[in-house]
Amino acid sequence: MTAALSTPTTLLEFDPTEFAREFGQRPFRVRHHLADHPLFQLDRILQLAQFLPEDRVEYNAGDLSVNMDPAQTPRNGLSAQETIRRIAECRSWLVLKNVEQDPEYGDLLNRCLAVVEQQGHPDAQRIDLREAFLFVSSPGSITPYHIDPEWNFLLQIRGTKFIYVFPSDRSILSEEELERFFSGAHRNLVFKEEYQQQARLFELTPGEGVHVPVTAPHWVKNGDEVSISFSITFQTRVSERRGIIYRVNHALRQRGWKPTPVGNSGWRDELKYFGYRVVRRLRRFWSR
Numbered sequence: 001m002t003a004a005l006s007t008p009t010t011l012l013e014f015d016p017t018e019f020a021r022e023f024g025q026r027p028f029r030v031r032h033h034l035a036d037h038p039l040f041q042l043d044r045i046l047q048l049a050q051f052l053p054e055d056r057v058e059y060n061a062g063d064l065s066v067n068m069d070p071a072q073t074p075r076n077g078l079s080a081q082e083t084i085r086r087i088a089e090c091r092s093w094l095v096l097k098n099v100e101q102d103p104e105y106g107d108l109l110n111r112c113l114a115v116v117e118q119q120g121h122p123d124a125q126r127i128d129l130r131e132a133f134l135f136v137s138s139p140g141s142i143t144p145y146h147i148d149p150e151w152n153f154l155l156q157i158r159g160t161k162f163i164y165v166f167p168s169d170r171s172i173l174s175e176e177e178l179e180r181f182f183s184g185a186h187r188n189l190v191f192k193e194e195y196q197q198q199a200r201l202f203e204l205t206p207g208e209g210v211h212v213p214v215t216a217p218h219w220v221k222n223g224d225e226v227s228i229s230f231s232i233t234f235q236t237r238v239s240e241r242r243g244i245i246y247r248v249n250h251a252l253r254q255r256g257w258k259p260t261p262v263g264n265s266g267w268r269d270e271l272k273y274f275g276y277r278v279v280r281r282l283r284r285f286w287s288r
């Protein structure tokens with residue numbers, strides 16, 4: 001698959017042709033050199049969990065179903081630190097959010113994203129919201145079917161992960177679902193068995209990763225060992241603008257309109273984006 005990779009001394013390796021063709025549209029494999037990095041040793045991750053604010057640490061029982069109502073997600077009865085220490089046997093799933101708040105992880109995120117920017121793709125320039133997430137999960141854990149609002153590279157550090165990525169098209173993801181998501185609804189979606197045939201499976205082992213485009217639905221299952229994954233994400237004006245237009249469409253639909261789907265009309269999209277920003281500025285001005 002990968003013909004001409006960039007310099008192997010960089011943290012991430014891409015096939016430049018594939019990156020140019022697929023970024024933001026379809027998932028594709030990447031390679032990385034982070035698997036032995038000291039920031040991903042369990043002791044260092046424990047230190048990170050203690051450093052982060054409590055609301056940046058999310059964890060629950062890991063033996064969930066693909067189709068999971070977020071309100072019903074079971075807890076595991078342990079503290080976050082205990083969950084990490086006992087991750088091999090406590091059948092749990094834990095995510096540390098915004099790990100870039102720790103300067104060492106922040107520096108690593110920036111160095112990874114510099115390689116992404118170097119690819120020169122027009123949608124991956126002027127990165128303005130950089131976030132990184134660290135997933136620690138027990139053997140066999142499942143991350144239910146969901147979408148995310150950012151460009152994402154999921155990098156496997158330890159163990160094996162099977163990630164099923166679905167196309168972000170209207171055959172399995174409705175305009176209304178996207179509108180609700182960008183207006184604050186939970187990331188988990190309702191999964192239907194018939195969707196599964198549209199999935200692309202990526203089996204990730206340490207040193208491998210996958211690009212997941214914005215709002216491409218996916219669900220994940222761990223292999224038979226503890227899994228550690230590092231997710232580097234970012235937003236640009238392109239992704240921010242798209243989210244805003246969905247938010248405007250949600251507001252219009254709630255008022256009884258049938259808004260034109262995002263991407264179907266350039267001038268309507270621009271009008272909604274412009275209108276949203278004007279209203280936001282006026283609100284800020286009046287609230288002073």
Ligand SMILES: [Fe+2]
Binds near residue numbers: 146147148218
């Ligand atoms: Fe995700």
